[in-house]
Amino acid sequence: MNPFTRQAARSVASLGEERLIDSLRLWLGESSPPPPRGIGDDCAVLRPSRRIQLLTVDSVIYGRHFDDRARPEDAGAKLLKRNLSDLAAMGAKPTAAVVALTLAPSVTLDWIERFYRGLAAAATRYKVPIVGGDVAQSEGFAAILTLLGEAAGPRILTRKGARTGDWIYVTGQLGASLQSGHHFRFEPRLAEGAWFARRREVRSMIDLSDGLAKDLPALAPPGAEGALFSSAIPRRRGAGLKAALCDGEDYELLVSLAARADRAAFARSWRQSFPRTRLTCIGRFVSRNKTLPGTIRPGEYRGYEHLRR
Amino acid sequence: MNPFTRQAARSVASLGEERLIDSLRLWLGESSPPPPRGIGDDCAVLRPSRRIQLLTVDSVIYGRHFDDRARPEDAGAKLLKRNLSDLAAMGAKPTAAVVALTLAPSVTLDWIERFYRGLAAAATRYKVPIVGGDVAQSEGFAAILTLLGEAAGPRILTRKGARTGDWIYVTGQLGASLQSGHHFRFEPRLAEGAWFARRREVRSMIDLSDGLAKDLPALAPPGAEGALFSSAIPRRRGAGLKAALCDGEDYELLVSLAARADRAAFARSWRQSFPRTRLTCIGRFVSRNKTLPGTIRPGEYRGYEHLRR
Numbered sequence: 001m002n003p004f005t006r007q008a009a010r011s012v013a014s015l016g017e018e019r020l021i022d023s024l025r026l027w028l029g030e031s032s033p034p035p036p037r038g039i040g041d042d043c044a045v046l047r048p049s050r051r052i053q054l055l056t057v058d059s060v061i062y063g064r065h066f067d068d069r070a071r072p073e074d075a076g077a078k079l080l081k082r083n084l085s086d087l088a089a090m091g092a093k094p095t096a097a098v099v100a101l102t103l104a105p106s107v108t109l110d111w112i113e114r115f116y117r118g119l120a121a122a123a124t125r126y127k128v129p130i131v132g133g134d135v136a137q138s139e140g141f142a143a144i145l146t147l148l149g150e151a152a153g154p155r156i157l158t159r160k161g162a163r164t165g166d167w168i169y170v171t172g173q174l175g176a177s178l179q180s181g182h183h184f185r186f187e188p189r190l191a192e193g194a195w196f197a198r199r200r201e202v203r204s205m206i207d208l209s210d211g212l213a214k215d216l217p218a219l220a221p222p223g224a225e226g227a228l229f230s231s232a233i234p235r236r237r238g239a240g241l242k243a244a245l246c247d248g249e250d251y252e253l254l255v256s257l258a259a260r261a262d263r264a265a266f267a268r269s270w271r272q273s274f275p276r277t278r279l280t281c282i283g284r285f286v287s288r289n290k291t292l293p294g295t296i297r298p299g300e301y302r303g304y305e306h307l308r309r
Numbered sequence: 310m311n312p313f314t315r316q317a318a319r320s321v322a323s324l325g326e327e328r329l330i331d332s333l334r335l336w337l338g339e340s341s342p343p344p345p346r347g348i349g350d351d352c353a354v355l356r357p358s359r360r361i362q363l364l365t366v367d368s369v370i371y372g373r374h375f376d377d378r379a380r381p382e383d384a385g386a387k388l389l390k391r392n393l394s395d396l397a398a399m400g401a402k403p404t405a406a407v408v409a410l411t412l413a414p415s416v417t418l419d420w421i422e423r424f425y426r427g428l429a430a431a432a433t434r435y436k437v438p439i440v441g442g443d444v445a446q447s448e449g450f451a452a453i454l455t456l457l458g459e460a461a462g463p464r465i466l467t468r469k470g471a472r473t474g475d476w477i478y479v480t481g482q483l484g485a486s487l488q489s490g491h492h493f494r495f496e497p498r499l500a501e502g503a504w505f506a507r508r509r510e511v512r513s514m515i516d517l518s519d520g521l522a523k524d525l526p527a528l529a530p531p532g533a534e535g536a537l538f539s540s541a542i543p544r545r546r547g548a549g550l551k552a553a554l555c556d557g558e559d560y561e562l563l564v565s566l567a568a569r570a571d572r573a574a575f576a577r578s579w580r581q582s583f584p585r586t587r588l589t590c591i592g593r594f595v596s597r598n599k600t601l602p603g604t605i606r607p608g609e610y611r612g613y614e615h616l617r618r
Contacts, residue, residue: 035467035469036469040485041349041467041468042397042399042467043395043396043401043468044365045362045363045465045467046363047361048361049362052354052355052356052357053355053356053357054353054354055457056352056407056441056453057409057442057443058443059443061447065445081441086352087351089351090351090352097365100366100409100453102368132364132366134368134453136368136373137373138373139485142445142447144366144453148364149352150357158350158354159345159350247321286452
């Protein structure tokens with residue numbers, strides 16, 4: 001659905017800023033708490049936190065992250081889910097979110113209502129209060145969400161911590177995200193991320209958003225790189241090896257497991273906790289100057305590259 | 310300075326996303342802590358907070374909040390200072406910020422460097438670590454900053470709490486912000502906001518961004534409105550009464566003071582703490598159906614209205 005209209009009466013310009021903000025709050029429904037906890041004061045007021053906190057920001061932009069083929073509800077939900085995936089990647093859970101819009105006056109009211117109702121449904125589902133926002137005029141349509149969270153358990157995971165020899169595991173399946181609709185339908189791996197953070201044998205974690213080939217190096221220990229068992233890489237239906245490595249928008253979790261870990265016990269425990277979600281060992285981190293028979297280095301593949309003309 | 314170029318070699322597109330992000334971190338300098346505290350992991354890692362926390366988001370957009378006449382450094386500093394003013398308005402201090410950019414590939418590298426160096430100088434000055442960000446391609450240029458803070462003392466102030474009969478005070482001077490350059494040069498009233506929150510006779514607070522006439526009703530108790538001593542309203546040089554009421558971008562603090570407060574002691578204490586900053590009693594909150602001789606109701610004036618075609 002195209003977000004824009006030439007009919008002023010159907011556009012956000014017909015409301016003006018204050019009534020638009022009132023409408024946004026209405027559409028957010030129960031995911032928008034009353035002020036001072038929510039929208040309506042200079043800042044949103046949040047509780048103290050005894051745990052380590054996490055902060056992340058991500059956007060969805062018309063013409064870049066979605067187009068006229070997308071349902072507005074899906075674009076709105078994706079805005080939140082992209083950010084939730086970043087929290088999941090550190091073993092955290094959400095606390096609160098704020099949303100900034102930069103939009104043309106010609107954005108259709110019906111379109112923005114559906115975008116916000118999709119965002120609200122996701123916020124309710126994942127228990128994320130939308131506590132603040134900002135609306136500013138520009139060309140086009142962009143929505144930027146900042147998400148605050150806190151550690152789900154006693155420990156968080158970062159991208160750092162893997163050692164040479166560690167195993168590489170991935171959740172779910174990779175590739176063909178756009179063709180299959182996975183990039184809208186995915187569920188952020190919050191429970192799985194929290195589970196990984198509680199397992200001492202897991203050393204580091206990242207979520208796959210730009211493609212395994214591009215994201216894997218961020219987990220690699222100094223002087224090492226990932227050597228992948230190419231046939232083991234779990235591919236979505238319709239995805240070849242290159243697609244699984246490079247398509248991006250997988251929103252799966254990639255973790256490193258200590259070389260000496262009891263991998264059978266790890267896999268058993270995973271199956272008990274997440275019987276429906278695949279967890280696959282896809283390789284190891286090896287020294288750059290060594291080879292591991294039967295493996296590929298994803299260095300020759302490239303993930304999604306932003307900001308190219 | 311115009312932010313855009315037709316020469317690809319001078320534009321952000323010449324860098325691509327990863328090298329642009331590396332450059333942004335370089336330009337942020339000491340205001341950008343290393344990961345996991347800062348940019349470089351899935352989320353930024355922040356300390357727990359024992360105090361009430363505050364979250365706010367605000368943007369600066371080319372063509373709306375600044376134009377070719379602006380120095381990029383000023384636009385970058387303003388992005389942070391607008392948000393700091395919102396924290397000040399609740400008696401809070403900053404903890405951390407994240408910045409999202411939506412920008413055309415044709416943005417000049419020199420321009421974005423100067424924008425970030427201005428942002429970094431303000432972040433260093435006000436001790437705000439820039440801990441994360443997002444870069445996405447769009448038309449034009451918009452920067453969106455989300456700011457996390459915490460109460461500076463045992464209490465925060467909100468917009469609610471004034472009672473009929475309460476006095477209305479304002480810091481500094483109002484009006485002519487754009488003509489005088491105040492909208493770039495202003496200092497967010499962080500120390501003053503914290504001071505007000507510690508004074509028990511102060512009942513509520515807001516920062517003036519859209520103009521006194523538009524922002525005052527947010528402080529008014531139910532059934533009441535502000536009656537202003539028009540000659541007392543402190544005007545910036547070149548500002549008439551209408552300008553002082555409606556221009557906007559004052560970034561001054563407006564507070565309500567309990568009707569029975571010892572106003573002389575309040576003024577004395579203020580002068581001791583802030584000898585160089587004016588604090589003026591400009592009116593009272595009175596019942597809508599009553600009149601207060603010698604006062605005006607700003608209802609007939611309107612502040613800055615956003616999102617008009």
